[in-house]
Amino acid sequence: MTVRGLGIADVPVPTVGLLLAEAEGCLKEAGIEQPTLESAWLLEHVLDLSPLKQRVKPERQVTAAEWTSVQALVARRANREPLQYVLGTQEFCGREFRVTPSVLIPRPESALLVEETVRRCKENFRATVVEVGTGSGCLAVSVAAALPTARVLAIDVSPEALAVARVNMVQHGVEGRIECFCGDLLSPLWEHIPANQVDVILSNPPYIEESDWMTLQPEVRCFEPRLALAGGRDGMDLHRRLLQQAPAYLKPGGVLLMEVGFGQADSVCRQAEGGGWFRTCDVLRDEGGIDRVVCLERKSGGLKLQSCGAPTQLAELNRHS
Numbered sequence: 001m002t003v004r005g006l007g008i009a010d011v012p013v014p015t016v017g018l019l020l021a022e023a024e025g026c027l028k029e030a031g032i033e034q035p036t037l038e039s040a041w042l043l044e045h046v047l048d049l050s051p052l053k054q055r056v057k058p059e060r061q062v063t064a065a066e067w068t069s070v071q072a073l074v075a076r077r078a079n080r081e082p083l084q085y086v087l088g089t090q091e092f093c094g095r096e097f098r099v100t101p102s103v104l105i106p107r108p109e110s111a112l113l114v115e116e117t118v119r120r121c122k123e124n125f126r127a128t129v130v131e132v133g134t135g136s137g138c139l140a141v142s143v144a145a146a147l148p149t150a151r152v153l154a155i156d157v158s159p160e161a162l163a164v165a166r167v168n169m170v171q172h173g174v175e176g177r178i179e180c181f182c183g184d185l186l187s188p189l190w191e192h193i194p195a196n197q198v199d200v201i202l203s204n205p206p207y208i209e210e211s212d213w214m215t216l217q218p219e220v221r222c223f224e225p226r227l228a229l230a231g232g233r234d235g236m237d238l239h240r241r242l243l244q245q246a247p248a249y250l251k252p253g254g255v256l257l258m259e260v261g262f263g264q265a266d267s268v269c270r271q272a273e274g275g276g277w278f279r280t281c282d283v284l285r286d287e288g289g290i291d292r293v294v295c296l297e298r299k300s301g302g303l304k305l306q307s308c309g310a311p312t313q314l315a316e317l318n319r320h321s
């Protein structure tokens, strides 16, 4: 994609003011909703000059290398790549997280999962917490930072996502406190956690319905990983599979916290209760008033392991419980 009007050869004395105006015009033309703000952030990223200083000192000269770097970022954003991938970072729960196109960009509503996990475990110095589908690691890192004595395990099926999560764990100084596993849902836990030991399993699984795929913004549909978004025909494939697998690992009284899409909460709770292992203890709403996180408490009682996901492994777990 070319960025019209941004060639440095056309500019006699390249300055911050000129670059800002060109970047803003280019983003506006591409239909970006906040071209003024975003162009200031892109300049800040390259020039290390705050948006305020850009406005106060528009006459500051820009080198050819700086101009070209901003031009490249503006072109990516004008092509509808999310700003967070262009800048490589997103804030979540008060921390900056590295993000690449291998991971979902953290959304503010997912903080409900962290808050609820912390609320449930803060009095329990030996809590065991498992996150399924860790992506950037934003949830596991935030939980580990808030619960310094908890054992935290983070799983993702994508090795590329786990590599990003590890970078974030190091960046926030919790890499020694989170055990990472690559694999499908809870299957990697088999060799690491005995049955009925986990206090909280939290997950923000993919939950976009098949029929909603084409309605997603291009930023999401064309750039965020499909593996992190698509949840099957009705968007609840992974919720159903977690409902099957989680009872074997959770303590009686332990909870499964799952983020859900618009209109999915009732169905997920019904399916959970229908399976016999859970009772709904809460449904948390996000700031938009949407039912966003279902909190399911594992009932006490023996496991009917044949009804769960991996019969052989789970039968073994039952023997140990």
Ligand SMILES: C[S@@+](CC[C@H](N)C(=O)[O-])C[C@H]1O[C@@H](n2cnc3c(N)ncnc32)[C@H](O)[C@@H]1O
Residues within 6 Å of the ligand: 103, 104, 105, 106, 107, 110, 132, 133, 134, 135, 136, 137, 138, 139, 155, 156, 157, 158, 161, 183, 184, 185, 204, 205, 206, 207, 227, 228, 229
């Ligand atoms: C919606 S993203 C959530 C990422 C992060 N936890 C967050 O809240 O920002 C879902 C994540 O689940 C992972 N995932 C998808 N299918 C999976 C599976 N079968 N087992 C484990 N992880 C899976 C994806 O790779 C992706 O990182």
